[in-house]
Amino acid sequence: MDLRALVAGIAEVDLTGDAGDSHVSGLAIDNRKIAPGNIFGAFQGSAANGENYIDAAIQAGAIAVVARPEAIVEGVVHIKDDQPRRLFALLAARYFTPSPSCVAAVTGTNGKTSTAELTRQLWRMAGLNSASIGTLGVTTASEQVKTGLTTPDIVTFLSNMSGLAREGVSHAIFEASSHGLAQYRTEGLPVQVGVFTNLSRDHLDYHGDMESYFEAKMRLFDEVLDADGTAVVWADDDEWSSKVSRRAMDRGLNLFTVGEKGTSLRLVSRMPTQLGQTLMVKANGNTHRIALPLIGSYQAANALCAAGVVLSTGGTLDDVFDHMQRLQPVRGRLERAVITAAGAPVYVDYAHTPDGLRAAIEALRPHVKGRLITVFGAGGDRDKGKRPEMGAVAADMSDVVLITDDNPRNEDPVAIRAEILAGAGDAQEVADRREAILTAITLAGQDDIVLLAGKGHEQGQIVGDRIIPFDDVEVARECARQASNEQVA
Numbered sequence: 001m002d003l004r005a006l007v008a009g010i011a012e013v014d015l016t017g018d019a020g021d022s023h024v025s026g027l028a029i030d031n032r033k034i035a036p037g038n039i040f041g042a043f044q045g046s047a048a049n050g051e052n053y054i055d056a057a058i059q060a061g062a063i064a065v066v067a068r069p070e071a072i073v074e075g076v077v078h079i080k081d082d083q084p085r086r087l088f089a090l091l092a093a094r095y096f097t098p099s100p101s102c103v104a105a106v107t108g109t110n111g112k113t114s115t116a117e118l119t120r121q122l123w124r125m126a127g128l129n130s131a132s133i134g135t136l137g138v139t140t141a142s143e144q145v146k147t148g149l150t151t152p153d154i155v156t157f158l159s160n161m162s163g164l165a166r167e168g169v170s171h172a173i174f175e176a177s178s179h180g181l182a183q184y185r186t187e188g189l190p191v192q193v194g195v196f197t198n199l200s201r202d203h204l205d206y207h208g209d210m211e212s213y214f215e216a217k218m219r220l221f222d223e224v225l226d227a228d229g230t231a232v233v234w235a236d237d238d239e240w241s242s243k244v245s246r247r248a249m250d251r252g253l254n255l256f257t258v259g260e261k262g263t264s265l266r267l268v269s270r271m272p273t274q275l276g277q278t279l280m281v282k283a284n285g286n287t288h289r290i291a292l293p294l295i296g297s298y299q300a301a302n303a304l305c306a307a308g309v310v311l312s313t314g315g316t317l318d319d320v321f322d323h324m325q326r327l328q329p330v331r332g333r334l335e336r337a338v339i340t341a342a343g344a345p346v347y348v349d350y351a352h353t354p355d356g357l358r359a360a361i362e363a364l365r366p367h368v369k370g371r372l373i374t375v376f377g378a379g380g381d382r383d384k385g386k387r388p389e390m391g392a393v394a395a396d397m398s399d400v401v402l403i404t405d406d407n408p409r410n411e412d413p414v415a416i417r418a419e420i421l422a423g424a425g426d427a428q429e430v431a432d433r434r435e436a437i438l439t440a441i442t443l444a445g446q447d448d449i450v451l452l453a454g455k456g457h458e459q460g461q462i463v464g465d466r467i468i469p470f471d472d473v474e475v476a477r478e479c480a481r482q483a484s485n486e487q488v489a
């Protein structure tokens with residue numbers, strides 16, 4: 001495609017001479033990734049100003065630069081816009097084609113990865129070639145490739161979407177994080193369904209306050225979703241659900257509400273069983289019984305949101321409810337890592353917000369006869385205000401709490417732990433995560449349950465710029481072996 005064709009109808013650009021005839025060979029938002037013939041997107045970011053790299057991008061062969069009108073672009077085409085990220089996304093979407101014919105997006109503080117993964121599974125069980133893009137990476141039926149972020153940058157996102165379509169994927173769902181939405185990382189391709197799971201405290205370091213955080217999420221329904229699309233809304237978030245539904249209705253979207261207060265899929269009752277739960281769900285006037293093989297009300301919520309997506313994209317009630325009974329667990333979400341020699345199950349969960357921690361503990365509580373022992377920390381370079389709140393939730397709802405490290409990044413781990421401890425009453429502090437896990441496992445008796453929260457599927461502990469290999473599930477198994485050997489010795 002030449003530059004003239006790429007910008008036509010999207011941007012007003014001065015293409016005097018033969019500039020419009022240049023062949024566009026790709027797009028990049030980082031000058032270090034520019035190849036000859038690329039278009040460079042120069043954006044002002046939170047750590048750097050991309051406009052400072054315009055000259056370097058041109059040196060590397062950029063033929064055009066998308067940037068604010070006031071940026072200085074010399075010698076190549078300047079594609080000017082006050083919102084360069086938005087305009088760049090539109091050009092990238094025209095470049096990276098085709099895309100899967102059916103695309104859905106999920107936003108919310110917690111439950112995005114789970115809802116995306118469960119939707120992918122339900123589509124697949126319906127015989128569709130499906131994929132998801134999110135925290136776990138790009139996932140298809142046969143492989144998983146990490147991207148590093150929940151919502152990848154726009155070039156990675158759109159190039160992956162078109163790659164999936166070329167491989168035959170017809171149905172794709174992606175996680176729209178608030179950072180991703182605010183930075184226009186997922187624009188340009190048609191999105192038929194948007195899901196809202198819930199909103200609670202997280203990422204206030206970036207968004208400032210809850211209203212701004214909420215508004216960032218609402219871009220999904222206000223702008224990203226197709227005008228004739230469907231909003232699947234979890235109806236039981238008392239503070240935010242009705243606001244989301246109203247936004248969706250104001251824009252004339254189809255509304256599909258799910259939950260105890262939902263009307264499209266009404267959760268009538270929920271009974272925990274040993275390895276899962278029985279849901280009674282009312283839809284189209286009939287009540288259906290679903291044996292969901294996942295524990296915890298939060299997993300029921302995510303599974304019902306996933307059902308909402310599939311039902312909004314052509315699935316039938318009977319099929320979807322039947323398939324829900326065969327869902328596989330999502331990696332690192334209430335994953336049972338091991339049962340200790342004493343008989344205590346050890347669960348790994350990705351809870352990294354106060355509300356997530358509450359949800360994970362509530363999920364396990366019906367299964368605890370003795371004590372619930374919770375081990376967790378909080379990530380560095382992230383919202384500090386959530387730390388004492390997480391401490392308070394863990395202390396109020398667990399019988400024993402061990403505070404440890406979770407990705408300190410560039411912060412002092414001692415200070416992070418102190419901030420959690422400020423809300424956590426008489427919680428114990430065990431700095432080293434492996435030692436904390438071993439302590440919990442050694443403490444746990446046959447009626448107890450251990451919860452290792454915060455890292456879920458993660459494979460490393462981020463300390464400064466280093467990533468030290470660390471997998472909660474593996475470490476739990478190793479510690480269980482060690483504790484058992486020490487008992488025998």
Ligand SMILES: CC(=O)N[C@H]1[C@@H](OP(=O)(O)OP(=O)(O)OC[C@H]2O[C@@H](n3ccc(=O)[nH]c3=O)[C@H](O)[C@@H]2O)O[C@H](CO)[C@@H](O)[C@@H]1O[C@H](C)C(=O)N[C@@H](C)C(=O)N[C@H](CCC(=O)O)C(=O)O
Nearest residue numbers: 029030031045046047048049050053149150151153177179
């Ligand atoms: C705060 C944040 O969201 N940062 C992300 C964002 O940075 P930014 O746009 O502010 O960019 P910047 O680093 O300030 O640089 C500005 C521009 O200059 C360019 N640049 C920069 C340096 C250089 O040498 N050359 C160059 O061209 C950059 O490519 C960028 O376009 O875009 C970058 C490029 O895609 C990301 O790498 C970066 O992720 C950082 C590492 C990060 O930690 N992000 C986290 C907070 C994040 O995005 N998390 C969300 C939510 C997680 C969840 O709750 O699920 C996610 O979606 O993962």
Ligand SMILES: Nc1ncnc2c1ncn2[C@@H]1O[C@H](COP(=O)(O)OP(=O)(O)OP(=O)(O)O)[C@@H](O)[C@H]1O
Nearest residue numbers: 109110111112113114298301349350351356359360
């Ligand atoms: N519907 C829900 N309601 C409350 N808590 C939930 C819900 N779903 C998940 N959680 C909690 O949040 C954790 C993370 O879940 P998941 O990975 O699905 O969320 P996410 O929104 O993708 O998170 P991230 O923002 O890191 O991408 C879970 O391990 C669980 O503790």
Ligand SMILES: N[C@H](CCC[C@H](N)C(=O)O)C(=O)O
Nearest residue numbers: 352378379382406407454455
């Ligand atoms: N996507 C979330 C993941 C947090 C996971 C936790 N282990 C941490 O490092 O804080 C974030 O970037 O805030």
Ligand SMILES: [Mg+2]
Nearest residue numbers: 112113135150
């Ligand atoms: Mg996620």
